[in-house]
Amino acid sequence: MQIRVALPNDMVNKDPVDDGASYHGILADLLIPGRGEPLKNGALVVKDSTIEWVGPQNEIPSEYSSIRFSRVPVLMPGMWDAHTHFEGVGVAIGIRDSMKPFLPGTATLIGAVIVDDMRRTLMAGFTSIRELGGYGGDVAPAIDMGAIVGPHVYAAMSILSITGGHGDIQDVPLQTVLDACAHGSSSSFVCDGVDGCIKAVRQQIRRGAKVIKVCSTGGTLSLNDQPEDTQFSPEELRAMVQEAKRSSRVVAAHAHGKPGIMAALDAGVKSIEHGSYLDEEVAAKMKEKDAILVPTRHIVEGLIDGDDDLDPRQRAKLERGVQLSRDSIKLAIKLGVKIALGTDTFSSDRNHAVAHGKNATELRYAVEAGMTPLQAIEMATATPPETLGPQARKSGQLKAGFDADLIAISSNPLEDIEVLINPDNITHVWKGGVVFKSPR
Ligand SMILES: [Zn+2]
CATH class of the missing domain: 3.20.20.140 (Metal-dependent hydrolases)
Known part of the structure; x- marks a missing residue:
């Protein structure tokens, strides 16, 4: 059993590729993958509790065309x-x-x-x-x-x-x-x-x-x-x-x-x-x-x-x-x-x-x-x-196959690391693909 907290309807689409899973997507002005270089105008697709795809927004595979994407300024791993x-x-x-x-x-x-x-x-x-x-x-x-x-x-x-x-x-x-x-x-x-x-x-x-x-x-x-x-x-x-x-x-x-x-x-x-x-x-x-x-x-x-x-x-x-x-x-x-x-x-x-x-x-x-x-x-x-x-799970990176533990931030922590310290700047928290915090 997993709690479902205030999951906004426009952030989940059932079954875009008809496989019985839940999908949602996130567009980020800046995507910080955890390890490796940040990506401007990045996108990420979550299938159930796992990250399924990460890449540039202009390369989102057509199979995800029916998924509704939410947009955030900065996305990084939880x-x-x-x-x-x-x-x-x-x-x-x-x-x-x-x-x-x-x-x-x-x-x-x-x-x-x-x-x-x-x-x-x-x-x-x-x-x-x-x-x-x-x-x-x-x-x-x-x-x-x-x-x-x-x-x-x-x-x-x-x-x-x-x-x-x-x-x-x-x-x-x-x-x-x-x-x-x-x-x-x-x-x-x-x-x-x-x-x-x-x-x-x-x-x-x-x-x-x-x-x-x-x-x-x-x-x-x-x-x-x-x-x-x-x-x-x-x-x-x-x-x-x-x-x-x-x-x-x-x-x-x-x-x-x-x-x-x-x-x-x-x-x-x-x-x-x-x-x-x-x-x-x-x-x-x-x-x-x-x-x-x-x-x-x-x-x-x-x-x-x-x-x-x-x-x-x-x-x-x-x-x-x-x-x-x-x-x-x-x-x-x-x-x-x-x-x-x-x-x-x-x-x-x-x-x-x-x-x-x-x-x-x-x-x-x-x-x-x-x-x-x-x-x-x-x-x-x-x-x-x-x-x-x-004992480690695949976690802590925005990579296909990793746990969909993600956070969105209101401004760029690469310019000022202090933004991560105030929880008010953490606008969204997803754990295992489920949204636990969002502005709505
Ligand atoms: Zn101690």
């Missing part, structure tokens, strides 16, 4: 955020409320709060998200069934962490954390030793994980570890990557410090999240391994600008990391490391800098760090699906 968390922070729980997710009823409360976060994400032009720890994977079936509105969700379910590591809730009794892990009621999961790590990967896949998230270093928002700390042994990391591979999943590694980044790459992870201490040696290994950097600049700049709720230990680490984060993306761009858009968006508080729906702010930081607007759009569209390895 954007992807490859690093998000849907946990109701700021409404259901506070950023320091580490006990709260375990209290009775809280998972339900979080689920209710993130319904609107999902809708806002889609309306901001993000038709797909990768969730690296949180409750988005638990509500994804409701989105797929059409009960609520949101992007495609590719979730890791729980973050995997060593005891005392970045994904552990360090100020809560360990047994409470372990009980929550056993019941699948936490967004993080503690595991140790090769056998424990293999079992943890299997448990996430059992819950519906499309990707596995591990912490190969300490972090900023955890309390008692440091971003430079190395977490998980090389044997544990290798075991998790191999176990994930048996189920056609890849691994994303939360990694700040260089030894933890290198260990994760040696183990075969697909993406490095944050990558604060990226240098020339790291960049060379990432290219050799075809690994992808997800820089998450948005959370760093958003939090440094004044989140008063942070613990002093969290703030001290954030202040130490902000310049590293700025330098790391600049060097990665200069050295040609593959980069996918990821924001670490986590807040359900509408007024928070890192609230859901502001995900496109990441493009601003990428352009400031040296990308052209066209490269930044590729970072937001064609590249992120690759962070899912074999």
